[in-house]
Each structure stands twice: as C-alpha cells, then as structure tokens.
Amino acid sequence: MLILAIESSCDETSAAVIRDGVVVSNVVSSQIKLHAEYGGVVPELASREHLRGLIPVTQAALREANVTAMQLDALTATRGPGLPAALMIGLKAAQAMAFTLHKPFLGIHHHEAHLYSPWISGNPPRADFENLQPNVSLIVSGGHTMLVHVERELHHRVLGSTLDDAAGECFDKVGKLMGLPYPAGPEIDRLAEQGNAKAFDFPRPMLNDKNDDFSFAGLKTSVRYFLQKNPGLLDDSQTIRDLCASVQAAIVQVLVKKTIRATQRLGLQCVTASGGVTCNRSLRKELAAACTENGFTLRVAEKTLCTDNAAMIGILAERKLLAGDAGASLDAEIEPGWPLEQATSRA
Amino acid sequence: MKILALEFSSSQRSFAILDSETNRVAGSAAEMGGRSTRAFALIEQALQKANLTREQIDCLAIGIGPGSYAGIRSAIALAQGWQMARDVKLIGLSSVETIASGLQHQRKFGRTNVVIDAQRNEFYLATYEISASMLKESEALRIVSADEIRSRIEAGQTVVGPELEKWFPQATLVYPEAGITARLATMSKAFVSGDKIEPIYLRETTFVKAPPSRIIP
Numbered sequence: 001m002l003i004l005a006i007e008s009s010c011d012e013t014s015a016a017v018i019r020d021g022v023v024v025s026n027v028v029s030s031q032i033k034l035h036a037e038y039g040g041v042v043p044e045l046a047s048r049e050h051l052r053g054l055i056p057v058t059q060a061a062l063r064e065a066n067v068t069a070m071q072l073d074a075l076t077a078t079r080g081p082g083l084p085a086a087l088m089i090g091l092k093a094a095q096a097m098a099f100t101l102h103k104p105f106l107g108i109h110h111h112e113a114h115l116y117s118p119w120i121s122g123n124p125p126r127a128d129f130e131n132l133q134p135n136v137s138l139i140v141s142g143g144h145t146m147l148v149h150v151e152r153e154l155h156h157r158v159l160g161s162t163l164d165d166a167a168g169e170c171f172d173k174v175g176k177l178m179g180l181p182y183p184a185g186p187e188i189d190r191l192a193e194q195g196n197a198k199a200f201d202f203p204r205p206m207l208n209d210k211n212d213d214f215s216f217a218g219l220k221t222s223v224r225y226f227l228q229k230n231p232g233l234l235d236d237s238q239t240i241r242d243l244c245a246s247v248q249a250a251i252v253q254v255l256v257k258k259t260i261r262a263t264q265r266l267g268l269q270c271v272t273a274s275g276g277v278t279c280n281r282s283l284r285k286e287l288a289a290a291c292t293e294n295g296f297t298l299r300v301a302e303k304t305l306c307t308d309n310a311a312m313i314g315i316l317a318e319r320k321l322l323a324g325d326a327g328a329s330l331d332a333e334i335e336p337g338w339p340l341e342q343a344t345s346r347a
Numbered sequence: 348m349k350i351l352a353l354e355f356s357s358s359q360r361s362f363a364i365l366d367s368e369t370n371r372v373a374g375s376a377a378e379m380g381g382r383s384t385r386a387f388a389l390i391e392q393a394l395q396k397a398n399l400t401r402e403q404i405d406c407l408a409i410g411i412g413p414g415s416y417a418g419i420r421s422a423i424a425l426a427q428g429w430q431m432a433r434d435v436k437l438i439g440l441s442s443v444e445t446i447a448s449g450l451q452h453q454r455k456f457g458r459t460n461v462v463i464d465a466q467r468n469e470f471y472l473a474t475y476e477i478s479a480s481m482l483k484e485s486e487a488l489r490i491v492s493a494d495e496i497r498s499r500i501e502a503g504q505t506v507v508g509p510e511l512e513k514w515f516p517q518a519t520l521v522y523p524e525a526g527i528t529a530r531l532a533t534m535s536k537a538f539v540s541g542d543k544i545e546p547i548y549l550r551e552t553t554f555v556k557a558p559p560s561r562i563i564p
Contacts, residue, residue: 039557048545051420055427055542069432084382085417089424092386096428099387100401179561191563237563330387 001321002073004097005314006058008090009082009110010143011041012307013053017065018314021127023120025064026304026311029053036182040172047085054093061310072103074327076317078310079107080335081143087334095330104327106317107335109343113312114139115150118272118299120315125302127315129153133270133297136263140255140283141275141307142168142183147212147262148340150272154323158340159262160212167251168277170216174223174247178240188244189280195238195245200226202250212262219250248282256286263296274301276308348405348436349397351390352529355422356414356442356463357509359522362389364397364404365529372526373397382417386425404435408532410523411439412547413471413488414463414509419546427541439544440531443488445523446507447475448531451482458485460499462508462518465490470514471549472496490549 007014011034016026031049035041062069077094080087091107098105115137119128136159137148145168146161165173168185175184180191203222205215223243233239255277263271271291277283278300291298305312321327348367354360361377374397376389394401407426412419426437443461450459456477463471470493474486493514500506500517511518 037556038554042554044552045554047416047420051423051427051545052542054424055431055540058431085420088417088421092421092424093428093431095387096425097432099390100429100432102401176557179558181560181562182557234561240561240563331385333383 001318002067002071003314003318004058004062004069004072004075004094005310005317006054006077006090006094007308007310007313008050008054008086009078009080010086010308011035011046012309013050013057013090014308014310015058015061016310016314017061017067018311018318019065021315021318023125023311023315025061026125026309027057027061027064028307028309029057032183039176039182043083043085046083047089050086050089054089058093069097069101072101074098074104074106074317074321075101076106076108076313078110078313079332080338081110082336084334084336087336091334099330104321105330106320106325107328107332108313108317109338109340111139111144111146111340112156112343113316114274114301115148115156115272116316116319117274117301117305117312120305120312121302125305125311127319129319134268135270135272136259136266136268138255138259138271138273139275140167140273140277142166142172142185142277144275145214145216145255146340147259149266153319156340160214162214162216164215164217165220167214167216167255168275170220170251171277173220177224177227178234178243185277185280188248189282191241192245192248192282195241195243197245197249199242200246202246204250204254207254207257212258214254214258216251219247223247248280252280252283252286255283256290259287260290260294264294269295270297270299272299274306276306278306279303348533349399349403350406350408350529350532351393351404352408352525352532353422353425354410354442354445354523354525354528355384355418356410356412357418357522358415359509360384360386360418361522361525362393363525363529364393364399365526365533367533370530370533372529373399375526384421386421402433404433406436406438406532406538408438408440408528409544410442410445410525410528411544412442413465413549414442416546423541423544423546426544430541436538437541437544438532438535438538440528440535441488441547442523443471443473445527445531446521447473447477447482449521449524449527450507451477452527454479457505460496460504460506462496462506462511464510465550468493470496488547488549
C-alpha cells in the first residue's frame with residue numbers, strides 16, 4: 001500500500017510517503033526560525049507558512065520516494081489536535097488529493113500517531129508492530145504531556161495528562177524567564193549538561209499524587225518568583241547552567257517517576273516515549289536507567305520521529321486501513337481539541 | 348477550458364463550474380454557515396449538474412478575499428491539493444472585484460462602494476464605477492474605519508457587501524459569487540503555482556517580537 005501523509009498541526013509542515021510499512025520519504029520544513037523572533041509560535045504566521053510550504057514539501061516527499069500522486073493508494077493527514085488554521089491547510093489539501101484521485105482518505109489523531117512512533121525504526125525506518133507489547137506510553141511535547149496505556153495495537157486508554165502546562169511548555173517558559181532563545185528546551189538541555197542539578201531545589205508538582213496526571217505551571221511560577229527574589233542570579237552564566245540543570249531535573253524526575261509507577265501498577269513490562277521533549281538527553285538517560293532498574297523494555301522514538309512529522313501519521317494510517325478502517329468522509333473537519341480517547345475504540 | 352471556481356471569503360461559500368467556450372455556468376452550489384464546510388459534496392453536486400467528472404476540470408479559480416482568512420485558506424489548500432494530484436491551472440481572484448463584476452452582470456450600474464468586514468471595527472473598501480461597458484476601480488482597495496463607510500452612506504452613496512447589516516443597515520447585501528469568479532478567470536491568464544496563491548493581506552502584521560535573548564556559549 002502506498003500512502004501520502006501530511007502533517008501541519010503546529011509549526012512544522014511535513015509530508016511522507018509510506019510503502020508497506022516502510023517510510024520511503026519524510027520531509028519536514030520547520031518554522032522554528034520564523035517563530036523564534038517572537039518567542040513562541042504565532043498561529044497566524046504558522047498558517048501563512050503552511051500555505052507557502054505545503055506544495056514544495058509534498059512534492060519533495062513524492063520526488064524523494066520516486067512516486068507520482070497518481071500511484072498513491074490512499075491519503076492521510078493530521079486531523080487534530082493542533083492549531084485550527086494550521087490543521088485545516090494540511091487536511092483540506094490531502095482531502096482534495098484524495099477527492100481528485102478517487103482514493104480513500106483518513107484523518108489521524110496526532111497523539112495516537114505518537115503512541116506508535118517508538119515502533120518505527122531502522123534505515124529506512126520501518127514499522128515494527130510484530131514486536132509491539134502492551135505498554136505505558138509517555139507523550140511529552142510543547143503542547144502535551146500524557147501517559148497512555150496501549151493495550152494492543154490501535155487500543156489505548158489515557159491514564160493521565162497535564163492539568164495545565166505541558167512539560168515542553170514549562171521548558172520554554174522557564175527559558176524565557178531566563179532570557180534564553182526560543183525554543184528553550186534544547187538550550188536548557190545544552191546548558192544543563194554543565195550545570196549542577198542539585199544547586200536549586202524546585203518543586204516536583206504532583207510527584208506523589210496517586211494518579212497519572214501532571215502539572216507544570218506551579219514549577220514555572222516557582223522559578224519566576226525565585227528569579228524575582230534573586231535577580232542577580234542571571235548575571236552569572238554558571239548559575240544559569242545550574243538553574244537549567246535544576247529545573248530540568250525537576251521536570252525529568254516527575255516524568256520518569258510517574259511513568260515507571262504507572263507501568264508497575266498495571267503490571268506491564270514495556271515503556272515507550274515520544275514527542276519533542278524526548279529529544280532531551282537527561283530524560284532519555286533517566287528513563288532508560290529507571291527502566292533498566294525495573295526490568296522494563298524501553299522504546300523511545302527516534303529523534304526524527306519525536307518532533308512533528310508526517311511519517312508517523314502515514315504509518316498509523318496504513319495500519320488502520322489494513323485493519324479495515326474504511327476511511328473518513330472527505331468533508332470530515334479538523335478537530336483542534338480532539339480527545340485521544342475518541343480517536344480509536346477503547347479495549 | 349473547464350473552470351471550477353471556489354469563493355469562500357464570506358459566510359456564503361459558493362462553487363461554480365464554467366466552460367470558457369460557452370462562458371456559461373454549467374453547475375453551481377452554495378452553503379451558508381460557520382467554519383465547517385461540505386466542500387467536496389458540493390463540488391460533486393456542481394460537477395453532476397455540469398455533467399462533468401473531476402478529471403475534466405482544467406482550472407481552479409479561487410476567491411482570495413479580502414474576507415474570512417479561514418474560508419479563503421480552506422479554498423486555497425483545497426486547490427493546492429487538487430493541483431498536486433492533477434495537472435490543473437490555478438488562479439487567485441479578488442473577491443471585491445467579483446462583487447463589483449457581479450453587480451455589472453446584474454446591470455446594477457453607478458458608483459459603488461464595495462465593503463467587506465476587516466474585523467476590529469475596520470472595513471475593506473474599494474470603489475467602482477460600473478456601467479454596461481466599463482468596470483473601473485476608482486478608489487483602490489484599502490482599510491477604512493466604520494465612520495468612513497457611514498459618511499458615504501449618509502452622503503447617499505451606494506454601499507454593498509456581505510454581512511454588513513450589523514454595522515450598516517442601509518447597506519445592500521451582496522455576496523461574492525463563484526460563478527462570477529469563474530467568468531473573471533476566463534479573462535485572465537495570471538495562472539500560478541498553488542504555493543504562490545495567498546489571501547489578500549492588507550493589514551500590517553503587529554506581532555510583538557521577543558526581546559534579544561541571552562547567548563551563553
């Protein structure tokens with residue numbers, strides 16, 4: 001089966017071609033430089049860029065895969081969640097291609113695709129669903145933080161999610177308080193490497209709550225008040241490194257401990273992680289160490305599949321079509337606030 | 348040339364298919380409402396009325412506003428997808444000109460102010476001299492205040508446009524119609540690649556830039 005996938009849920013325009021479970025091409029055009037000037041994603045600018053970038057990116061994906069649109073068997077795009085105007089551009093273009101080519105169309109839930117992205121690996125990246133085990137999946141990005149129980153392929157149950165800011169959002173906002181460039185997550189990761197994680201003791205929100213939810217707004221506020229009381233701290237670059245390491249440690253500890261605890265409680269042996277924040281080296285290291293200690297298998301999405309990409313959208317769409325999903329109406333609309341629970345039937 | 352026109356810049360989204368050889372609208376459809384659209388069902392409906400298939404469309408003409416960004420971008424994205432799948436020509440056309448041309452087509456002549464809501468209590472305004480033989484833009488498209496529109500109404504000038512009744516009850520309701528967009532397309536050769544079509548942006552962007560960031564090696 002040959003599928004073209006389009007992803008435009010936030011600030012990356014991406015198109016991928018999937019052939020029989022293999023990612024033949026995955027082209028991503030990032031808008032990070034554009035939004036960095038404004039210290040965050042500006043939805044209006046994102047929409048303008050998607051409109052300009054969609055055709056070159058899609059044509060590059062088709063070219064790289066050495067296929068023409070006429071050869072495609074199905075079309076797919078991210079239907080939600082995400083920025084409404086950004087989602088709409090990718091969705092309508094993919095629907096129009098499906099319409100004119102008389103091919104099926106599938107609208108995919110962005111987070112559901114993240115659930116399966118750790119099962120795509122190799123060169124070229126290939127879906128490895130034969131080895132899929134029941135797992136607890138941590139999805140952690142700038143827009144979302146959630147724990148999901150993946151019972152089997154296409155069957156999942158949300159265990160908990162953030163009640164306020166996402167972990168990536170916390171990284172970015174704390175970075176902004178320290179005057180670091182956007183996106184601050186990678187910068188904090190870099191600076192934290194030479195910092196002392198025990199230099200400052202920031203709160204670990206909801207760490208000991210007996211649920212799987214998260215909250216990071218309080219941590220951000222705590223850093224804000226701390227910096228207001230100690231303005232001179234930002235004059236010293238080593239202190240900034242220590243601040244980065246300390247904040248990062250607080251976020252990572254919460255993410256890792258709650259993931260491991262959920263896995264233990266459910267009696268599972270496998271943990272997966274995906275989303276932009278899983279590029280953070282400390283999170284990868286700490287999660288790997290905790291999984292080893294508990295005898296869990298860990299699968300973290302490859303870095304190119306951690307951030308927004310169309311490859312994971314296409315891989316999931318193919319699995320759904322093979323599982324008998326007839327596809328969506330071509331007039332299916334975007335779902336900017338689509339709850340993950342509604343994306344696939346629960347087991 | 349078989350032209351499919353999409354005019355989504357107002358709350359009335361319209362679809363029309365025109366054969367440039369006959370200059371006749373062979374099929375059309377329209378819907379009213381908010382953000383959601385039954386675009387593909389309505390395109391199919393228009394195609395059936397025109398007795399044409401999707402493959403027979405040679406050109407897509409898109410109303411590019413000014414007007415609802417969501418609607419206009421939806422039409423542009425649809426056209427981009429169509430062009431990536433099939434080798435069709437694309438053209439973007441002003442929705443204001445479509446309104447003025449529609450009035451000429453209906454033989455509603457005279458000096459006419461075409462007005463479209465620009466949000467934030469501002470309005471897009473272009474003024475046309477319309478006669479049987481001429482359609483001339485006498486005042487170029489720009490953004491003006493509600494007071495400017497009101498003063499023209501008080502001076503007895505004709506003001507037309509979509510969704511103006513909330514602010515100007517005396518204005519005449521006129522939507523940009525896809526059938527007129529298609530006719531305008533037959534008179535133009537300004538075909539472009541889909542990535543070059545964008546809504547008419549008149550308002551300067553005013554996004555707040557972040558202060559210079561701290562660079563730590």
